[in-house]
Amino acid sequence: MLENMIKEVAPKVIGWRRDMHRHPELSFEEYWTSDYIENALKEMDGIEIQRPTKTSVLGIIKGDKPGRKVGLRADIDALPIQENRDDLDFVSEIDGKMHACGHDSHASMLLGAAEVLSKNKDKISGEIYLIFQHAEELPPGGAIEMVETGLFDDLDVVFAQHIMTTKPIGEIHIKSGAVTANSDTFELTIQGQGGHASQPEGAIDPLVIGSRIVTQIQDIVSRMAGPLDNLVISITNFNSGTGAKNVIPHTAEISGSVRSLDADIRELAKEKIEAIAKANCEVYGAEYDYRFNYGYSAVLNDESETARVRTILDETFGQDRVIESEKMMGGEDFGAFTANLPGVYILLGTYNEEKDYVYPHHHPKFGIDEDAFIDGVRAHVNVALGLGLNN
Structure with missing residues (x-):
């Protein structure tokens, strides 16, 4: 009976997704989207x-039997990207904005699960929280705002899934422990002393200092962290000068990203970047200003709850379709939930070369094989029912 209901709701899921795809909204601006979801509920x-x-929107379904409180989370925001597909009749109608990460599909799959679950309260143990979360794409993210409301303090476990165009359609990926990385940024300004290019001895050259800092920062990864510590530091901006060829500039600005899976390694990177900046500036007599901006915390799948979810997925899809996931160095603000309560985050494959759904997330040609949506609904429904049980 449940399976029939899941199949019956599949066309509505596609319709919801296409409506939201036409109306993408950026982080903290999801007014139309959240109203649309509320009206559907x-x-x-x-x-x-x-x-x-x-x-953001929260829907609560109370089951007829005692049990645990289970959260199902979907993000709903879009990206500042101009969509570039001419093979779809539901492309973005808002210039410069696009659902290029699949959040429209996440929201629609959760709506599909909501409809099925709302008709099966006799099968539900405990309560199911349907969490439609805003602003995943803009650090520090909407998840932390929702957690800080206190509405989720009593949840026993929270579950989320993300479509993944790098994984073949039909595959479901899951692992225990760290799934995504701590995703932080830093900004460093070096204050030197400008001068004429013919007399560098009378200047304090921020370009020379900055160049040394940039190369030495990579030593944090190769010589200060261990080879298995999963640390990535990328310098993404190095700006200085006015364009003049005969002027040593006053300042240089360096910024970049820091990705890590471990809290101690996160702090190591933060401290060592400043130590390198301080030492080099002291040698040359420069000053510096350093800011480390904490972004998303790593998504940490709870070992016990992940084992339960894996069993549910094995029974739902078959063990051959449930794959051990790899660690990812990307960020995801679902980590705000898993930092406060047990959580499980899985990946749903949507790659399909035959339909040209091959482009990566955040690409102007990004697309999703909608045949995967029924699996997303199945996962939500069966995980919600299974995790609600007190065993």
Whole structure:
């Protein structure tokens, strides 16, 4: 019966997704999207609806049997990207904005699960929280705002899934422990002393100092962290000068990203970047200003809950389709949930070369094989029912 209901809701899931795809909204601006989701939930029976923030939605389904409180989370925001596909009749209608990471599909799959679950309260143990989260794409993210409302303090476990165009359609990827990385940034300004290019001895050259800092920062990865510590530091901006060929500039600005899987390694990187900057500036008599900006925390899948979810997925899809996931150095603000309560985050494959759904996330030609959506609904429904049990 459940499977039939899941199949019946599949066309609606596609319709919801296409509506949201036409109307992408950026982080913290999801007013149309959140209203659309709220209205869809209102058409379902017995769902208590709240608005934790201005652009997020929470739906609560109370089961007929005692059990645990289970959260199902989907992000809903889009990206500042101009869509470049002419083979779809539901492309973005908003110039310069696009659902290029699949959040429209996440929201629609959770709506599909909501409809199925709302019709099966007799099968639900405990309560199911349907979490439609805003602003995943803009650090520090909307998840931390939702967590800080206190609405989720009593949850026993929270579950999320993300479509993945690098994984073949039909595959479901899961692992225990760190799934995504701590995703931080830093900014460094070197204050030297400008001068004429013919008299460098009378200047304090921030370009020379900055160049040394840039190369030495890579030593943090290769010589200060261990080879298995999963640390990536990338310098992404180095700006100085006015374009004049005969002027040593006053300042140089360096910024970049720091990705790590471990809290101690995160702090090591933060401290060593400043130590390198301080030492080099002292040698040349320069001053510096350093800021380390904490972004997303790593998504940490709880060992016990992940084992339960893996069993549910094995039974739902078959063990041959449930794959051990790899660590990813990308960021995801679901880590704000897993930092506060047990959580499980899985990946849903959507790569399909035959349909030209091969482009990576955040690409102007990004697309999703909609045949994968029914698996997303299946995962939400069966995980919600299974995790609600007190065993």
